[in-house]
Amino acid sequence: MLSYRHAFHAGNHADVLKHFVQIQLHEYMNQKDTAYTYIDTHSGAGVYALDGGYASKNAEYETGIGPLWERKDLPKPLAEYVNLIKELNPSGKMRYYPGSPYCADKVMREHDRLRLFELHPADSKILADNFRKVEAHAAAQGERPSARGRRVLIERGDGFHALKTLLPPPSRRALVLIDPPYEDKQDYRKVRDALDDALVRFPSGIYAIWYPVLQRMESRQFADKLKRLAAKEWLNVTLTITTPGPDGFGLHSSGMFILNPPYTLEPTLRQVMPYLVQVLGKNADATYVIEKGTQVTGTASGRTGANGAVRMPVGNARKASPTAGAGSLRLPGQAPAGTPGAAGGAPRAPVAKRSSIAAAAAGKSARPTEAGVTRKSARPAEGGAAGKSARPTGPRNSGPRRP
Numbered sequence: 471m472l473s474y475r476h477a478f479h480a481g482n483h484a485d486v487l488k489h490f491v492q493i494q495l496h497e498y499m500n501q502k503d504t505a506y507t508y509i510d511t512h513s514g515a516g517v518y519a520l521d522g523g524y525a526s527k528n529a530e531y532e533t534g535i536g537p538l539w540e541r542k543d544l545p546k547p548l549a550e551y552v553n554l555i556k557e558l559n560p561s562g563k564m565r566y567y568p569g570s571p572y573c574a575d576k577v578m579r580e581h582d583r584l585r586l587f588e589l590h591p592a593d594s595k596i597l598a599d600n601f602r603k604v605e606a607h608a609a610a611q612g613e614r615p616s617a618r619g620r621r622v623l624i625e626r627g628d629g630f631h632a633l634k635t636l637l638p639p640p641s642r643r644a645l646v647l648i649d650p651p652y653e654d655k656q657d658y659r660k661v662r663d664a665l666d667d668a669l670v671r672f673p674s675g676i677y678a679i680w681y682p683v684l685q686r687m688e689s690r691q692f693a694d695k696l697k698r699l700a701a702k703e704w705l706n707v708t709l710t711i712t713t714p715g716p717d718g719f720g721l722h723s724s725g726m727f728i729l730n731p732p733y734t735l736e737p738t739l740r741q742v743m744p745y746l747v748q749v750l751g752k753n754a755d756a757t758y759v760i761e762k763g764t765q766v767t768g769t770a771s772g773r774t775g776a777n778g779a780v781r782m783p784v785g786n787a788r789k790a791s792p793t794a795g796a797g798s799l800r801l802p803g804q805a806p807a808g809t810p811g812a813a814g815g816a817p818r819a820p821v822a823k824r825s826s827i828a829a830a831a832a833g834k835s836a837r838p839t840e841a842g843v844t845r846k847s848a849r850p851a852e853g854g855a856a857g858k859s860a861r862p863t864g865p866r867n868s869g870p871r872r873p
């Protein structure tokens with residue numbers, strides 16, 4: 471099914487979360503000189519025009535990048551993302567929004583590698599056209615075209631399949647973004663299968679998976695299934711801007727799930743998520759959740775192995791104030807506010823140890839642990855100049871990722 475066009479959703483709150491986190495991951499990868507490969511299995515068109523065409527239809531960017539555009543109080547990591555978009559819009563007017571390939575190209579170094587896959591014929595062509603313009607601009611700035619040609623590879627093809635062919639990467643360093651439409655519920659399974667395989671081929675890669683938080687079963691169970699993959703560590707962050715109305719229409723919540731997350735990410739999220747909730751949240755239902763965990767390797771006797779730790783809760787903040795940087799913290803294991811015994815009740819001690827066998831038998835993973843209320847100046851073509859997004863939109867067809 472190739473009806474999805476990302477242009478309809480460019481710059482919405484889900485893109486904000488995804489591209490902000492993506493840039494943070496690149497920043498971490500850039501800390502070491504050794505080159506790395508960025509693999510974007512579902513690239514989209516690369517750049518989207520906001521002031522016309524698809525993006526202007528529902529103007530989803532107005533509740534995503536829009537409210538951040540003029541802010542003067544952006545936390546530094548978020549400012550990096552917004553500044554990248556501002557560079558794409560030198561006039562100061564918000565006209566273009568960068569997709570994940572463009573974000574990557576801007577933040578990655580000359581010796582790094584981009585491997586971009588897009589199945590849709592129109593979007594893969596727009597993606598290639600956009601990168602040609604970026605290349606032309608780079609050449610105009612004096613960069614050697616041959617060097618850039620090796621740096622970026624764009625293919626019209628199945629990103630799930632391509633991933634198999636690229637791991638492990640030559641430099642043994644890789645950042646993988648998996649961002650399918652999820653219009654087809656098979657995407658949930660395909661992501662898991664792809665990661666299962668990728669973790670065998672290249673266990674130390676950083677894998678970032680965007681996903682929609684929806685009512686459909688596949689979506690509700692998705693993060694918990696990802697937690698059971700054979701990665702050493704994981705981190706999950708969700709941003710909810712409001713709860714769905716009775717008709718459940720719209721995408722109100724999305725997540726980024728990172729396997730082998732850099733240690734730098736969690737503190738950055740703690741700093742930025744409350745701010746995003748405050749600025750993008752539509753009402754008091756707006757919230758974020760940060761949770762992380764480690765793979766449990768244990769013995770039948772209950773002794774844990776090298777990775778020993780059980781999935782560790784991070785904490786839980788409700789109504790966190792971005793300015794104060796703190797909220798009423800819910801301790802690990804404590805019942806959420808509003809549940810019997812929650813207020814003032816002694817926190818339950820988290821389960822201290824659990825063997826992999828027990829964990830597998832229980833088929834469960836740690837529960838969410840932090841919540842709060844309270845992303846070259848060549849002018850690119852618009853992603854999605856033809857066709858129409860058929861992404862469904864509500865609980866009646868709650869499969870969509872960005873309705």
Ligand SMILES: C[S@@+](CC[C@H](N)C(=O)[O-])C[C@H]1O[C@@H](n2cnc3c(N)ncnc32)[C@H](O)[C@@H]1O
Nearest residue numbers: 476512513514569570588589590628629649651
């Ligand atoms: C959500 S969009 C990607 C947005 C992009 N990652 C970004 O952040 O700017 C998903 C894209 O995946 C494409 N797609 C769907 N199935 C695919 C597959 N099996 N392999 C590669 N691309 C696919 C769709 O055409 C669509 O452009």
